[in-house]
Amino acid sequence: MAGGADHGRTERWVWGAGSVVVIVYALIPVAWILSLSLKRSADLGDNRFFPQLVSLEHYAAVFQDPQFSAALWNSIGIAGISTLAAVLLGMLAAYAIVRLEFPGRRLILAAALSIAMFPPVSIIGPLFNIWRTVGLYDTWAGLILPYITFTLPLAIWILSAFFREIPWDLDKAARVDGATPLKAFVFVIAPLAAPAVFTAAILVFMFAWNDFLFAISLTSTNDARTVPAAIAFFTGSSRFQQPTGAIAAASVVVTLPIIIMVLIFQRRIVAGLTAGAVKG
């Protein structure tokens, strides 16, 4: 039996060591870009992982750059509005799919699925051409529209997976107890549905925040250029300076909100990610 206990202990050690390796692997590029952003310009080429001296010069430069502030504002606004719209439309559709009997329910889910697989590069040409004609090129709306389209499948799937689990009849019980329909909805149904809506919103926001292809194809100026596009086309404060430090600082700034969201909402994110694939 002693052998068995030994075996268990070794196994635990192996899995424990495995966790450490996974954590280090997952965090290295983040630590690296953070460390780059804190190096002085003179030290950027020193091939060290950690900065010798910590300096905030790149952050100062990035925030003084009107291009970056504009991009940050565009990113927040565009991702925020896309999220609101996609989740709202997704909620209506998911509610109907889960609660109502009507033909084509399956068709809608299948359509959503095929759009999730759709290659965005296939439509940037036509969108570019149409947007220029109707005046949506290089505007917020010009990006918000494709973001809504490409996040709706995610929203509909997550919301319908979660809505299925809600005991909807509770609102009848509340109404029997004398609550008005509105009250029943606000105090009984809404709190039950809120986690699902929230989960969908987080994942939709992450998608819009991350997009690069539409952002570089359908914008050209600070009017609507988002952060990923701005980072890719960073020129630095002078034409002769390698903008490595500025890129690193900008990267850290846009990564922070994501890391904070992940830390706070990790359970929801995991549940949402796996809802479509695993839940029956």
Added chain:
Amino acid sequence: MSRRGSAERRLGLLLCAPAVIAMLLVTAYPMLYALWLSLFRYDLRFPDERLFIGIDNYLSVLSSAVWWQAMFNTLVITVGSVSLELVLGFLFALVMHRTLIGRRWVRTSLLVPYGIITVVAAMSWRFAFDPTTGFVNGLLGLEGAWLTERWSAFFVIIQTEIWKTTPFMALLLLAGLTLVPEDLLHAARVDGANARQRFLRVTLPLMRPVIGVALLFRTLDAFRIFDTVFIQTRGAQGTDTVSLIGYNALITRLNLGLGSAVSVLIFVCVLAIALLYIKGFGIDLTRRREQ
């Protein structure tokens, strides 16, 4: 009853209509438009020379070495990253499944690569492998400029993809692992099955649907690869992918006719991959939802 039924039907369609319209307006319509444009010689720099030329654009794409090299590159990146991700994802999922103390930490840190902007991830790895700013060469005692040669550039690109998307794979597989009943594994152990047999004969077959879904989504994602290659090489050193070729023709060179032909071909490839998986794995995503 029937009146209630028809009212319900109307309400259902009404509630779904906005979502369906929003989804089709920006995909189906532009896709049909791309199909239409692909039949024309249409360059936005010379819009007056627009001319119907039938399938000539397709013929010139399909007979160009650039397209086939990009296709080859895309397949190298897809197969390379997805197969390694499946193995690594399984390992990560097993680590999360088996460790009790660090599980939360592992899961939290895995969500960081998932959540990070692809452009940022690509930049971070580009700087890491860069000979003047990076630390990788120092770590390995090498001197090379990774992104200036074709196969080492592929290595950097594929490993960036793996880093960024293995977490997605691992989390899906972990969710699948938790569906494998412990009793069954225990019974197999009692019957004398060793760890390998338990994994191959019990765990894997039960996880087949989850693996299928994870592979399907990752393969399609990898096939559409754009951000990482754009940031790390911009297609230089013969690392062009099909999406990059499409982007360059459409947005950089404003050749809407030829670019649209590329777009349509990419769409057809994606469709073929999806059908292959759905048939191969017997994935039926909608039926499982309907229950």
